Amino acid sequence: xxxxxxxxxxxxxxxxxxxxxxxxxxAAGVAGAAAxxxxxxxxxxxxxxxxxxxxxxxxxxxxxxxxxxxxxDRLHFVAFDVITKDRAKLVALLQEWTAAAxxxxxxxxxxxIGAVGGVPEAPPDDTGEALGLPPSQLTLTVGxxxxxxxxxxxxxxxxxxxxxxxxxADLPHFAGDAxxxxxxxxxxxxxxxxxxxxxxxxxxxxxxxxxxxVVSVRWSQLGxxxxxxxxxxxxxxxxxxxxxxxxxxxxxxxxxxLREQLWAQPGDGADWMAxxxxxxxxxxxxxxxxxxxxxxxxQEQIVGRTKGSGAPLGKAGEFDEPDFAAKGDDGxxxxxxxxxxxxxxxxxxxxxxxxxxxxxxxxxxxxxxxLDAGLFFMAYQRDPRRQxxxxxxxxxxxxxxxxxLRHVSSGIFGCPPGVRDAADWWGRALFS
Amino acid sequence: xRTTRFLVPAAAGMLAVAGLAGCGGGDDKPDAKSxxxxxxxxTDSACEVGTTEVEAGQVTFKVTNSGSKVNEFYVYxxxxxxxxxxxxxxxxxxxxxxxxxPAGTYETACKPGMxxxxxxxxxxxxxxxxxxxxxxxxxxxxxxxxxxxQSQTAALLTKTEEFVAAVKANDVxxxxxxxxxxxxxxERIEPVAESFGDLDPKxxxxxxxxxxxxxxxxxxxxxxxxxxxxxxxxxxAIADQLLTDVKAIxxxxxxxxxxxxxxxNGAKALLxxxxxxxxxxxxxxYSHTDLWDFNANLEGTKAAIAALxxxxxxxxxxxxxxxxTEFANVEATLGKHRAGDGWKLHTQLSKAxxxxxxxxxxxxxxxxxxxxxxxxx
Numbered sequence: 001x002x003x004x005x006x007x008x009x010x011x012x013x014x015x016x017x018x019x020x021x022x023x024x025x026x027a028a029g030v031a032g033a034a035a036x037x038x039x040x041x042x043x044x045x046x047x048x049x050x051x052x053x054x055x056x057x058x059x060x061x062x063x064x065x066x067x068x069x070x071x072x073d074r075l076h077f078v079a080f081d082v083i084t085k086d087r088a089k090l091v092a093l094l095q096e097w098t099a100a101a102x103x104x105x106x107x108x109x110x111x112x113i114g115a116v117g118g119v120p121e122a123p124p125d126d127t128g129e130a131l132g133l134p135p136s137q138l139t140l141t142v143g144x145x146x147x148x149x150x151x152x153x154x155x156x157x158x159x160x161x162x163x164x165x166x167x168x169a170d171l172p173h174f175a176g177d178a179x180x181x182x183x184x185x186x187x188x189x190x191x192x193x194x195x196x197x198x199x200x201x202x203x204x205x206x207x208x209x210x211x212x213x214v215v216s217v218r219w220s221q222l223g224x225x226x227x228x229x230x231x232x233x234x235x236x237x238x239x240x241x242x243x244x245x246x247x248x249x250x251x252x253x254x255x256x257x258l259r260e261q262l263w264a265q266p267g268d269g270a271d272w273m274a275x276x277x278x279x280x281x282x283x284x285x286x287x288x289x290x291x292x293x294x295x296x297x298x299q300e301q302i303v304g305r306t307k308g309s310g311a312p313l314g315k316a317g318e319f320d321e322p323d324f325a326a327k328g329d330d331g332x333x334x335x336x337x338x339x340x341x342x343x344x345x346x347x348x349x350x351x352x353x354x355x356x357x358x359x360x361x362x363x364x365x366x367x368x369x370x371l372d373a374g375l376f377f378m379a380y381q382r383d384p385r386r387q388x389x390x391x392x393x394x395x396x397x398x399x400x401x402x403x404x405l406r407h408v409s410s411g412i413f414g415c416p417p418g419v420r421d422a423a424d425w426w427g428r429a430l431f432s
Numbered sequence: 433x434r435t436t437r438f439l440v441p442a443a444a445g446m447l448a449v450a451g452l453a454g455c456g457g458g459d460d461k462p463d464a465k466s467x468x469x470x471x472x473x474x475t476d477s478a479c480e481v482g483t484t485e486v487e488a489g490q491v492t493f494k495v496t497n498s499g500s501k502v503n504e505f506y507v508y509x510x511x512x513x514x515x516x517x518x519x520x521x522x523x524x525x526x527x528x529x530x531x532x533x534p535a536g537t538y539e540t541a542c543k544p545g546m547x548x549x550x551x552x553x554x555x556x557x558x559x560x561x562x563x564x565x566x567x568x569x570x571x572x573x574x575x576x577x578x579x580x581x582q583s584q585t586a587a588l589l590t591k592t593e594e595f596v597a598a599v600k601a602n603d604v605x606x607x608x609x610x611x612x613x614x615x616x617x618x619e620r621i622e623p624v625a626e627s628f629g630d631l632d633p634k635x636x637x638x639x640x641x642x643x644x645x646x647x648x649x650x651x652x653x654x655x656x657x658x659x660x661x662x663x664x665x666x667x668x669a670i671a672d673q674l675l676t677d678v679k680a681i682x683x684x685x686x687x688x689x690x691x692x693x694x695x696x697n698g699a700k701a702l703l704x705x706x707x708x709x710x711x712x713x714x715x716x717x718y719s720h721t722d723l724w725d726f727n728a729n730l731e732g733t734k735a736a737i738a739a740l741x742x743x744x745x746x747x748x749x750x751x752x753x754x755x756x757t758e759f760a761n762v763e764a765t766l767g768k769h770r771a772g773d774g775w776k777l778h779t780q781l782s783k784a785x786x787x788x789x790x791x792x793x794x795x796x797x798x799x800x801x802x803x804x805x806x807x808x809x
Contacts, residue, residue: 083791121693122805213758213795216787 053195056135059105061418063263066139067277067355067380068252070231072193075223075359076200077281077376078208079186079411080215082148087158091431093214097142097207098425107135110206127209130202138194140203142426143279143413146170148187163430165270167278167383168414174396176407183219183283183409191279191378193357197224219409221283223359223376230357236310236318239375240286240360241404243303244310247318248345250355261353264382272429275417277380280388283361283409286374291404302400304339312341324348338400344391352387354379374405384412469494469528472542474503474521479542479551488535488559493518495542496526501773504543506550507531511756513738514580519546519587519617535559545773546613569743570692570807577695577739581621585682588617592678599654599664599671608658612716612724612774615651619728620735622705623698624685631681635674638714650674652718659718692740696804699736702729703797711790713778723775726789727766733800734759740807748806751799758796765792 053073057065082090100110109115111125118124149164151157190207194200201222208217227239228246232253239245250257259265264273291299296307304322305312312322314334324342326334335342346353357380362373381387396402416427469492473480476499497503500523507515507529515538516531535557541550591614598607618625618636626632633641635650642648649670657664664671690698709715710726737744737755744752765788769776781789 083788083795119805119808121696121808123801209798212798213791216791216794 052137054134054136056106057137057139059102059140059419060421060424062420063275063277063418064139064141064415065105065418066141066191066193067262067357067415068230068258069137069139069193070234070252071226071228071357072137072139073195073226074193074197074200075226075376076192076197076204076220077223077378078190078192078204078220079145079218080188080190080208080211081218082157082187082214083216084214085157087431089214090158091427093211094427094431095425096210098419100206100210101140101142101203101426102419102422104130104203104206105135105138105140107133107138110203110210127202127205129205130199133196133199136194136196136199138192138199138203140207141191141193141279141415143189143191143415144168144427144430145186145189145411145413147185158431160430163270163272165264165268165273165414167264167269167273167385168412169385171280171384171410171412172389172393174392174407176396176402176405177410178406178408179410180408183221185411186218186413188215189279189281189411189413197222221361221376221409222363223361225360227358227360227375228356230355239358240288240362240373241291241299241303243299243305243307244318245358245375246356247305247310248341250353257353258355261382261387262355262380268383270414273414273416276415277355277382278384279411279413279415280377280379280381280384281409281411281413282377282392282407284375284377285372285406285408287404287406288371288373301336302338302340302404304335304341313339336400338398340395340399340401343394343399349391349394350386352391354381354387354391380415468492472496472505472540473498474505474542474544475499476501476544477551479505479540479553481540481553481555484554485556485558486533488533488557491531491533491557493529493531493540494526495521495529497521497523499523499544501545504546504550505529506541506543507533507555508539508541509536509738509741511738511741511752512734513576513741514735515576516579517583519583520590533557546616547770547773569746570740573692573695573739573741573743574690577690577736580735580739581624581685581688581690584617584621585685588614588621589678589682591617592675596671596675599658600668602665604658604662604664607654607664608719611651611655611658611719612721615721616724616728618651619705619725620732621685622729622732623701624688624690625681628681628684631677631684635677635681638717650677655716656718692743692807693804695736695740696807699733699740699803700797700800702733702736703793703800705729706793707790707797710778711786711793716778720777720779721775722778723766723769723781727775730759730762730766733796737800737803740803744803744806747809751802751806754799755796755803758792758799762789762792762796765789 057069059065084090104110109117109126113125115124115126115128115131146164146168148157149161149168156162190204192200192203194203204220208215226237228249229236230249230252232251236244236247250262252258262277264270264276264278266274268274294302300306300313309316310318311320312335314323314326315321322335322341322345324333324335324345324347328334342348356378358375358377360373361376362371364372366372379388416430419425470486471482472493472495474495474497481493493505493507495503495505495518502523503521504517504519505521505527506517509515515533516529518527518529521527538555538557540553540555543550591610595607595610595614598610622636625635633646633650636652637648637650638652639648639656651674653670654664654667654674657667706726706729710722710729713720713722715725716722737759741752769781769785
């Protein structure tokens with residue numbers, strides 16, 4: 001990055017934002033410009049939806065974007081190990097990352113010079129595969145894992161061990177866990193969600209590149225389709241079992257519940273986390289082929305909902321409340337004791353909610369002719385000790401679905417509150 | 433090895449180099465200014481240099497190896513920029529180094545076993561230090577690197593002769609021992625060698641890159657025979673051809689004048705070699721001596737950057753500082769895997785250790801990738 005470079009688009013260094021502006025109407029801000037570009041391509045309601053999907057999500061705010069933001073269609077998630085011992089280097093990286101994230105979420109290049117704006121002898125400071133693409137609602141959400149605070153030997157790595165929140169506790173072993181350490185955990189995570197997979201991958205690739213020598217990619221995961229809706233405007237999507245997933249999810253419109261269940265509050269134990277949220281990730285391999293051979297009745301019994309409409313068994317509509325007390329003619333519960341919806345429902349878990357934001361994945365095939373596929377589960381919450389952990393403990397013991405599932409990766413991260421302005425940066429309160 | 437050729441041969445013609453790094457020995461003419469060569473007594477554990485202060489100008493060292501290991505002698509400027517060196521001093525032999533030294537502070541080093549930082553000593557050169565203009569610094573870089581190429585190719589030739597002789601004598605143990613040492617000299621200057629397209633695949637081609645109708649020859653063919661069947665009795669013709677090809681490439685490399693930009697790109701290319709071929713164990717798939725190549729590639733990168741150092745310091749001191757830090761980091765990380773005078777086998781490293789090496793190379797390669805633009809401006 002050169003010192004004299006500025007944010008202003010330069011001749012021959014058309015930023016993505018500028019490209020869009022030129023294609024559409026005047027320079028009316030990123031979202032407006034993107035809308036203009038879209039309007040030229042098509043018309044009517046479809047165009048309106050397309051425009052919104054192509055637009056930008058504000059990077060700055062009270063909370064990080066990418067949590068209650070209506071779930072985008074694609075995911076690239078990465079977990080990093082910090083490889084430096086130098087706190088100053090780590091802080092400098094977090095600042096550089098924040099600046100790059102602000103640019104990329106606005107549809108600009110990762111660096112100030114850009115993919116094609118520099119001298120021919122230098123490698124570009126943006127990798128270029130997102131040139132010409134709109135912001136696509138890209139959000140970049142950062143989180144800090146337990147190992148950032150203390151290493152396996154208990155050493156305080158960066159002088160922040162006393163700031164580790166109690167809620168950021170290592171997850172216990174759940175029955176049936178088949179976790180692979182090399183794709184679990186991590187010191188820092190970044191969740192990139194966008195409506196264009198190329199935009200999400202571009203963001204993670206450039207962050208990883210900026211981090212060379214300070215962090216190293218531990219593992220990463222692509223998700224090709226959202227499995228949850230985080231807003232009432234969105235239709236509930238389906239997971240790879242073919243069922244609607246996330247019907248009873250926490251949604252952006254549930255202001256009271258979000259305060260109570262999603263956002264860490266002042267007084268929760270770690271002030272730097274107030275306004276943030278805890279993320280649990282689980283890569284859940286689905287044994288697709290055996291599931292596909294099970295009868296429709298069995299599938300619906302396991303889930304506790306109908307496959308077509310997603311209505312709870314015994315009810316007519318997707319959003320009807322399930323009746324867990326109802327009995328059938330045979331005297332058995334309509335929704336089985338081991339049905340997934342019963343075990344996971346807030347009403348059965350002391351009111352504990354999760355904001356789920358998972359994605360379907362297919363990592364090719366596994367060499368035995370089976371899809372290496374499943375759900376990359378992500379859930380945000382105020383305190384995993386009172387939310388994810390008790391829920392998953394019940395599921396791991398009793399869920400009839402377990403026969404078709406393998407949990408192969410696990411992570412927990414404290415995602416700090418939002419970046420307030422251009423002077424703020426990821427983790428400032430933690431490192432100040 | 434690589435198949436891309438990034439080094440387009442620049443002006444042909446022999447480059448006249450002042451103070452040619454001596455590899456002949458036997459010239460006992462007293463040094464004009466200091467009154468005779470400075471004696472260097474090298475053993476396996478000591479490096480006694482006759483004096484630590486000399487006058488600026490041409491300085492001659494006479495290095496005698498009375499140890500049991502093959503030795504090397506270097507004169508370094510700041511940042512380990514090689515001012516002159518003699519390679520491959522066999523036990524019991526003496527060799528001379530003549531080097532042109534401007535006033536300044538330097539370090540001498542013997543490297544018994546040809547490994548590590550060597551046994552260092554200070555050398556002060558007094559006189560008038562001429563400040564080097566930016567463009568002169570770049571010119572000096574190419575001359576400095578040319579000295580390096582000449583010393584490496586000389587050693588490559590000698591070691592290849594020994595290796596070929598061992599193969600033809602069917603001395604499998606000796607050939608195996610010489611294999612990674614010989615390849616060290618190749619790997620240090622690999623980007624230069626690779627610029628001569630047709631010779632590179634004959635010398636360094638791996639089995640899968642051999643094209644239809646072309647024979648699988650060179651180092652890796654002999655490597656395969658040495659480490660799989662242990663039978664090189666039919667490899668005489670291949671060994672002879674290897675020596676012929678190495679002689680040809682040495683002659684071409686010494687006739688080559690590289691531009692500063694080519695030096696910068698060559699430094700990056702060497703790290704790309706490490707990242708793509710050595711970390712993965714692809715290069716030395718039978719002998720598993722990839723870490724020897726890794727170290728040699730790293731040394732070659734360092735030599736190219738050291739040659740550019742005076743110019744880089746004038747243009748981007750911060751970048752030089754970053755490079756120093758990251759070079760030290762890779763060396764420390766790689767240093768964990770030393771085994772005697774050589775290196776552990778690739779197969780002896782865990783996945784976590786390989787990842788740590790990969791991370792350290794990435795950390796160095798990012799600033800290295802910025803050198804070319806600094807040189808070009």
